[in-house]
Amino acid sequence: MDAALPQIAAFVLAWGALWGSFLNVVVYRVPRGLSVVRPRSRCPTCERPITAWQNVPILSWAALAGRCFHCKTPISWRYPVVEAVVAALTLAVVWPWLPAWLEGDLAPWQAGVVVGGELAFAYALVAIALIDADTFLVPDALSLPLVLMGLALAFAVGDLRGVPWVQAGSGALAGGIGLFTLQWTYARATGREGLGTGDIKLLAAIGATLGLRALPAVLLLAALQGLLFALGFHAATRGRAVAERGLASVRHLAVPFGPFLALGALQWLLLHRMFDARVQAWLGSV
Numbered sequence: 001m002d003a004a005l006p007q008i009a010a011f012v013l014a015w016g017a018l019w020g021s022f023l024n025v026v027v028y029r030v031p032r033g034l035s036v037v038r039p040r041s042r043c044p045t046c047e048r049p050i051t052a053w054q055n056v057p058i059l060s061w062a063a064l065a066g067r068c069f070h071c072k073t074p075i076s077w078r079y080p081v082v083e084a085v086v087a088a089l090t091l092a093v094v095w096p097w098l099p100a101w102l103e104g105d106l107a108p109w110q111a112g113v114v115v116g117g118e119l120a121f122a123y124a125l126v127a128i129a130l131i132d133a134d135t136f137l138v139p140d141a142l143s144l145p146l147v148l149m150g151l152a153l154a155f156a157v158g159d160l161r162g163v164p165w166v167q168a169g170s171g172a173l174a175g176g177i178g179l180f181t182l183q184w185t186y187a188r189a190t191g192r193e194g195l196g197t198g199d200i201k202l203l204a205a206i207g208a209t210l211g212l213r214a215l216p217a218v219l220l221l222a223a224l225q226g227l228l229f230a231l232g233f234h235a236a237t238r239g240r241a242v243a244e245r246g247l248a249s250v251r252h253l254a255v256p257f258g259p260f261l262a263l264g265a266l267q268w269l270l271l272h273r274m275f276d277a278r279v280q281a282w283l284g285s286v
């Protein structure tokens with residue numbers, strides 16, 4: 001089995017990069033109400049179709065030096081970065097399940113459902129984060145199916161993943177109701193909407209997939225990293241914002257929360273097993 005691991009890792013990375021390429025299409029088309037399947041991608045400037053060899057993840061962008069083959073319009077560096085990040089994310093999601101999968105501890109259908117479900121969750125979070133960063137909206141078309149998928153995963157492979165249906169159901173409810181309460185309180189206290197209803201559906205999806213016990217850590221990670229980003233962003237743009245819009249602009253930092261919820265959820269998904277083991281070791285030694 002060990003001899004095959006590098007080949008498996010290379011295959012998983014390539015597979016992940018293809019999904020990253022597809023997510024770039026999703027992020028561009030879903031907010032515009034376009035089909036993610038057809039037609040094939042075109043250059044938005046010269047409208048010539050992008051051929052297969054111009055569409056190889058990461059490599060084509062590098063080979064074309066970040067420009068359209070025909071009209072030389074620059075192609076955003078975000079495309080290859082998303083492809084590379086999603087490739088690495090795919091390997092990170094698949095890796096913990098590989099030993100049990102290869103040694104036959106998991107039935108093929110169980111491995112397929114567990115890995116497929118966690119990958120679908122991770123990919124949807126990446127798309128949601130980028131769309132929210134672009135448009136300040138979390139699309140229902142991505143967040144609501146994720147709630148159902150989280151509950152379905154709990155029924156199918158909940159014990160394997162450590163998220164039985166009680167955790168998933170209470171997580172979905174707490175995510176939805178908890179954030180709704182927070183939003184209502186914030187709106188009452190400040191007279192403005194701090195969190196969108198899209199964030200509520202997103203947190204319900206995270207609760208359904210990762211379970212109730214993940215929510216405090218996910219919210220804390222999201223809030224801390226969102227705050228750090230907002231402060232850094234604010235420090236970098238303060239002079240300009242104050243000059244343009246006056247001091248009032250400083251008080252409200254307009255940063256979407258969805259990308260940080262997605263980030264916190266991905267961090268929990270990838271790291272909680274390590275964290276759990278440490279807490280258990282610590283509890284065992286007390």
Ligand SMILES: [Zn+2]
Binds near residue numbers: 044047069073
């Ligand atoms: Zn072009």
